[in-house]
Amino acid sequence: MEIARRLQSSVRPADVVARLGGDEFTLLLEEVAGLSQVEQVARRVLDSLAAPFLLEGREVRVSASIGVVLSEPHYEQAQDMLRDADLAMYRAKERGRACFQVFDVEMRDWAHARSGMEADLREALARKEFRLLFQPIVEIETGRVYAFEALLRWHHGKRRVLLPHEFLPLAEQTGLIVSIGTWVLGEACRYARTWQNAVPGAGPVRISVNVSAKQLADPRLVDDLRAALQDAGLTPAALSLEVTESVLMESLDSSIALLNRLREVGIQLHMDDFGSVYSSLSYLPRFPLQGIKVDRTFVHRMGARRTDLEIVRSIVDLAEHLGLIVIAEGVETATQRERLIAVGCELGQGFLFAKALEPEAARALLAEQRHPDPKAA
Structure with a gap:
C-alpha cells in the first residue's frame, strides 16, 4: 500500500x-x-x-x-x-x-463541548433551527442582481446565531452535512421559485448553493437535486452548485466524472475560491464548468500588488476564452470595483453591493429592480 x-x-x-x-x-x-x-x-x-x-x-x-x-x-x-x-x-x-x-488537556473540555454541540446539531433540522440568508451576486457596473447565493445560519436555542465555520466542520466530520445540505438545496430552490412567482416579470431567479466534499461523495446527490428542483418547480438552469477548488483538485479524474453527471441534470456548476489553493489554470479546461469565483484574497490585494491585478486579468481572459462567467468574491471598496471593471470582470459579490439578506429583503430587492420607484427617477 x-x-x-x-x-x-x-x-x-x-x-x-x-x-x-x-x-x-x-x-x-x-x-x-x-x-x-x-x-x-x-x-x-x-x-x-x-x-x-x-x-x-x-x-x-x-x-x-x-x-x-x-x-x-x-x-x-x-x-x-x-x-x-x-x-x-x-x-x-x-x-x-x-x-x-x-x-x-484543555482538549478534553473541548471534546465535551463538541459532544454537546453534535447532539444539538442532530436535532437542529427537526427543531427547524436552520435559516437561509441570501447574498446578491450583481453586475458590477450596474449593481443589478444577477443571482443570489444561499448562506446557512444556525439559530441555536442555547447559544446564538452560529455562522457556517462554527458548525459545518463538525457536520462534515459526523456526516450530518448530507442531510443538512439536502435541506439547503430544497429551501433555496423553493425560495427562488417563490420570488419568481411573487415578482411579475422577474423570470427565472438564479440561486447558488455551496456543496461540500461529503455531499459530492454521496450517491444520492443527483436524485436529491432532481427532487429539489421538481418539488419547487424550478428550472434546472436557474440553480448553480458551488464547489471549492480544493475539493475538485483532490481527485481530478473522479471530480470530472462526477461533474459530468451533475451537468446531465441541467444545473450550472461553478468553481468556488478559485486560486486559493492550487494553480489550476492548466486544469480548468478539463472541468465541465460554467463559471468560476475568484478568491477574495486576489480581490483584496489588487490595490497593493500589481501582480495580483494581473492574475485576476489573466483569470478573466482565460475564462472568457473558455466561455465561463467570472464572479469576484469579497468586493468591499469602490477601488476594487473600478479595477475589476478595468480587467473585464462583469460580476461581483461583497459588502460593497449588499450583505447577506433575509428572504423577504431579497424578494424586495428583486421587486425594486423590476419595478423601480418612479420617485427615485
Missing part, C-alpha cells in the same frame, strides 16, 4: 507504523529527544503525502490530519494515549487540511 510505504519512509526503522482501520494509522516513536523531533516527523509525513498518487492510471491527491501526544507518567494504558491523540487529530481537522495538532 503506497500510503503505508510513504508513512514508513517518514520514520526511523525502529519506529512502528500500524493501521488502526479504515483511513486511520498510528505511528509509535520511541526514544525521541522531545516535542521538536516529533513535530519534524509530523511535517515529514504531511510532505510525503502531499505528492499525488497514481491509482489505476489516475492522479489522486490525499491529505492527512495528525494528532500528536507525548507519553507521560499519568498514562497507564495505551488506549488512553490513543484517545488523546484522537482528540488532537480532530482539532487538526478543524484547522483545515494537511496539518497536525499537539494534544493538551
